[in-house]
Amino acid sequence: MKIILEKRSQRSRAMALLSPLLAIAITVVTGGIIFASLGLDPAKALYVYFVEPVTTLWSIEELIVKAAPLVLIGAGLAICYSANVWNIGAEGQLTIGALFGSAIPVYFTTWQSPLTLVMMLVLGGFGGAMFAAIPAALKNRFGANEILTSLMLVYVAQLLLDWLVRGPWRDPQGYNFPQSVPFEGWQLLPLLGEGRVHIGAIFAVIAVIALAVMMGRSLRGFEIRVVGNSPRAGAFAGFNQKRVVWFTFMLSGALAGLAGICEVAGPSGELQPSISPGYGFTAIIVAFLGRLHPFGVLLGGVLMALTYLGGESAQITMNLPNAVTGVFQGLLLFFLLASDVLMRYRIRIGSVMRGSAL
């Protein structure tokens, strides 16, 4: 007896969109089973995890604060993956973007003008793009696998951050805590309303709209999709594959860098050894959950932000470890990939001899 994956003769667009919803449903059911096996009431646990975080204004604001970087990064990664370029190192690009942007308040502590903030944001995007250019260069010049190089550079970036905040960039008045000087005035992002929501959320929405237009209508977006789908057809169309690698890597790097500086100039207000709860990695799931489409990424980002909040509330209300967040994110990605495979293939159990399907 064998298990055979048989290609389905046609793929429906509806099923492709249904796949993430199915994956979410199975994740919730599996989550319920896990809670039950821990001796908790699954209905209550799921409520705490998925519903409670959106019942108060405060937590909805927090949802937006968490979704903004995920959407910003995920939208860039979606473009990358459409081009068949596998940038796995957004977390590192986020870190370097945060470092570049923070150089302004660290070295020009007293500079206060709207230009300060603009410079910080521009440097943040620039830093992320430059850091993403490293794996792009290695891929184009030496054919090095960008999955490995971009991932390894994450650790380089994080160690660099760690060294800076414990060493040269440590706040002299900070009682030896590993953190930079606190950002003030124009070194911080303007807030939207009274809470913690900052203009990073607007950047995310603008990025989504701009990228949707680029992918849908512009020749540049067309080039990316052709090269990602069929490199030989891309060469025949006159598109340069290396240029696409440069462009998509640096674009996604810039967006991750922007998310990074928004994180430190927003919710944190200073550099710390850890500036992101893994946004750069979670955004990979966001990109796939959003079907590599910018608008899909917007929804995917909000959903993944919910898993962070759910993890926190499960920690507070039910004394569950924070690892629950990782469990849910992993489950979701697993079920999403599985549904995608089953949309394209059907499983047949039996010998090769039989001709017809199930």
Add this chain to the structure above:
Amino acid sequence: MNEQPSSVAGAENAAAPLLQARNIVKIFGDLRANDDVTLTLKAGEIHALLGENGAGKSTLVKIIYGSLQPTSGALYWKGQPVTVANPAAARDLGIGMVFQHFSLFDALTVTQNIALALPPGLGMAELAARIRTVSADYGLPLRPDALVADLSVGERQRIEIVRCLLQEPRLLIMDEPTAVLTPQEADQLFVTLKRLASEGCGVLYISHRLEEVKRVCHEATILRHGKLVARVDPQQETAASLANLMVGSEVAVVKTTRGLAPGEPLLELAGLSMGTDDPFGVSLKNIDLTVRAGEIVAVAGVAGNGQGELFAAISGETLTAEASQVLFAGAACGGEHITSRRRRNAAFVPEERIGHGAVPTFTLSENVVLTHHAIGEGVVRNGLINPQAAQAVNAKVTEMFDVRKGTPDPEARALSGGNLQKFVVGREVILQPRILVVNQPTWGVDAGAAAVIRQALIDLARSGSAVLVISQDLDEIFEIADRIAVISRGELSDAVGAEDMSLERIGLLMAGAHEKANQAGGTAAAP
């Protein structure tokens, strides 16, 4: 070509046919690849299996050879029902097969390659002696100690045939054997097949070359869309009547008009040489060619002799070392990329329509953008794509080339091969380019679509454009070309007027008669 096939001789069991496939049905998903097909083959008979691409020939053969199992239906061998579970079982019965694509190791000798396919137990010296005897007996000269890498495609095919003959087959299956052969090599093969048949061996001969089938086959089974449409005596048919049976309708005759004096040179290759990074690629060597306004020049040659490299050098997918090696309307553009060359009013159609000429998962209008983005009727303005303009081009191509499809703008992969090829050629022809380069314009395309495409190429040339056609199909070349050149191992012969070119001469050139002596040993043609 006036010889007749020898009569059926040496049939060992006149009562039962050698092989009968009865009511074979094979279903893949929703597709009925074989739908109640019956084929009967007698010993000593050369039996043609005819049909267009996708008619179900390969499926039937794979079932007979044991690589596929039928959904229903049964095989009878010498009157007894048999199950052919796998190719090894087929070989045990006495069925041998020569595939279109060879499975040989370049770095090994002829004897070593054959030894790999035989059951162990025979010494190498002994095997070499038997190869020598068998190959001499059947008129298939082979040196047992030659390295496969040094052999021509025809010689490689001989190895495959000898490998089958050593197992003393009762039935030999040949899949499109002449597709890779020069006319002379094909003649030699026919002598061997007749000899085999006269000894009582059955031959199942798969081909779509109708003249050939008329020449050597005693019987023909014709398939269309997986169904058996006719079983005929090819001697009693004309090539046209066989074609009609295959296609199911009258095939349009291509109208050629000649006599216009060609105009100024539009496409010139001057001393074009190019190395290759690909271990299986072919280097181009000092190619000279001129295509003038108003004419079609064809490049003939066996596959894998540098056609793809030549196309890439002219289209600009590969740049030449010196700009002056490729000239469009007198302007040196060997250093320009394909987009710049398109702006010089040139258009290109590559060999593979899926994945090279078109993106399979993109719609047809998106595939219009693929080659029209730098030119054409405002398909792209200020970096933004205009979907309406692309859709208009698609509609125009559909109308002019009769592209048949379910919806107005389906994904490219939803089209049949013939319809997609009409689209890919039509997309370029509609631009009325001054220079058009087409690689294998009707490869794997049904006869109806092929006629439409060839007519479009002729009409374009007659309207004053220079058309270069790279093709392996000699019938096609003689049908449309004004002048013919032959490519062999990356070297191109002089282009000669079609009326001065005979099949014999083209065959000698395909075998490399024009190659310069000092370069002959340089590279081997990859099969």
